[in-house]
Amino acid sequence: MSLAWLDEIQWTPDGLVPAIAQDYRSGQVLMMAWMNRESLALSVAEGRAIYWSRSRGKLWRKGEASGHVQKLHGMRLDCDSDVILLQVEQLGGIACHTGREHCFYKALRDGQWQPVEPVIKDPDSIYG
Template identity: 70%
Template sequence: MSVSWLEEIQWTEEGLVPVIAQDHVSGRILMFAWMSRESLALTVAEAYAVYWSRSRQRLWRKGEESGHRQKVLDIQLDCDSDVILLKIEQEGGIACHTGRESCFFRSLTDGEWQTTEPVLKDPKAIYK
């Protein structure tokens, strides 16, 4: 009897696994989030990213409000079985709730966090 692929993952005590979303073409890291067993199973079934929102304590379908969904093209598990990498196609070109392409838009320069990426769309126009 084989072990379910979900059981091969090293889940945190809270039943979560960290997830990195990466653009499948450019290789750019777009965001980091968490998944539960249910959200990962739904991601596999729907081929669109479904995360677990720790702040809202519920499933979060990426793009449910903004329309900026993430089509999942590949799911990879790291060598320690404790981090998931999603290779995705970012719909609308915006992954961050700040209206930027990536959530990683600040760089440490001379001891200060400097914004290095422009806002592509005002968040007030994205979220109602």
């Protein structure tokens, strides 16, 4: 398969594009991460979400440490061609490293960010 579709993406100057992972059934936004050309091409080839870890400076196969893999069901590109939407099946039901279903668990309440989603599994038991 040709990888010409990668050329249509408006990459940041450092070669990245933001990617939003969304549950393909419910539409729940699970998380946001960064992808580069290699991680995006590998995601399509392997049928799972693979991101670029800016902090580690390497590919990050979602679930490689936790087992919480994101199976890829579809992919969309926004109107400006600068954001990817990954439609995924979140295996294990946990997308966030805090042990929650998704990363957007804080809501602004009375001028403060308050956790409003429960921890499903203690992160220490996931990552050791």
